[in-house]
Amino acid sequence: MSEHVHSLLGPYAVGALEPDERAQVERHIGACADCRDELSSYLEATAALADAEATAPPASLRDRVMAEVATTSQLPPGAPGTADAPVTDPIRVAEDYGRGTGEDTRDTAGTAGTAGTAGTAGTAGTAGTTGTTAPVGADTSAARDDLAARRAESRGPRRWLAALAGAVATVAVLAVGVFGFGLGRPSDDAAELALAKDVMMVEAASDATKMDMDLGNGQVVMSSRMDAVALMGNSAPMPDHGTEYQVWLIMADGSKVAGPTFMPDADGEYMAYVPNDLDGVVAIAITCEPPGGSAEPTTDVVSVVEL
């Protein structure tokens, strides 16, 4: 696992990770000084790339910034004693607020409060509701949706369809993702689309292998090229009351890597996507877990696919 995270440091430094992978790296560097130093050196290289692009901004920018700063509060330092806070914070800065409006930065109470729990889905929701009216230079996209989701919405489908023209099955999966699935909340269309895109990419990979999975009519699709596993199916029963399905990667040494949770929609259709290095994975398992998932399986396996 740590090797997997390590391989993400480069992509992290160039801002090329999906939010979940970004969070994975941030958790890791909070605890691993070697990776922190390595990432720091990569960030110096990317900073040099940025410096080489330096272009004098108009003087009016300075005026606008100084005027806004004059009315903008400042966050207090991170809570002392939280070892991971300072490390992840510079990164989380933009993670949590970068896609909000400029107004977010003025909301001291709100941002300070959410900063403590940065990185959770709950934080995202909070940030979105603390904004007020449209500030100067604010994003026109009001909601601070999942980044990948927004991108998928704005430019993803065309690009991916173009890139994968001819992959008929793939297109079908995307269409299902857009129109058919009811995963999560209704407002999560964009997130669903992003999920569909991820699943589609796994399915379209040249080395994709598929196996049936006994959860409704289910399939597991794996691609080492994409470092990912996708699950999809229909006619699945709902999980035990008050729980969600969670995916687990079972490693050769018996350890288990926690994957995402998912819920079938009213028709029993479901999809899940697990970005993870496949080396050493010997089985994929599904359990019922409390909403949000568990760090270790807490119930018996509902379904398992041995690789």
Place this chain on the structure above:
Amino acid sequence: MSAERHLRAVPDARPDAAGSESGAATAPGPAPDLTDLLERTARGDGGAYEQLYNAVAASVFGLALRIVRDRGMAEDVSQEALVEVWHRAARFDREAGTARSWILTIAHRRAVDRVRSEQSHTTRMRTHGVREETAPAEQDLVVDVMYREWEATRVKAGLSALTARQREALDLTYFKGYTHREAAQALDIPLGTAKARIRDGLIKLRDAMGVER
């Protein structure tokens, strides 16, 4: 050291000295101690913030412009990022990287978010390559100009150490906002290969430029 950052040059004085510095082995002007400025900014020191602005605004704006390819949008992104630097200055941790990289990470993410959310891929492709030149009169600090040109030369030298494929991987991700998966798809290579190209490119760039740490 940082006192020299206060020196505002007559705009017209900018030109030739900087050009003749190209290829120099050492940085021309004093590098401002951005860490100190950022930490003072965190304590509400407006003067320190203004110096910080002088030191990073051109890089922030240039990076934003390179990514969003629209001057007005780049100004908005820069404003958001620079105000965010003020707002979150106390959260900077010098153990996790330099002040400059912290600021540029904020600016990069703002710019990529913007381009991903507001511009379709085709729009970006259409505007690709359009880049407005800056009026010399707007460039205010001789030291900054010299530093930038020196840095650009240094980075150019660093980039020349990379393979074409490594450059391509960095360009797609850092400047065009592709995720590593998208880059792998676009280049039709395994994800692991894409990740390795990015990493190897950064390592070569870092080493070629003598970045420390």
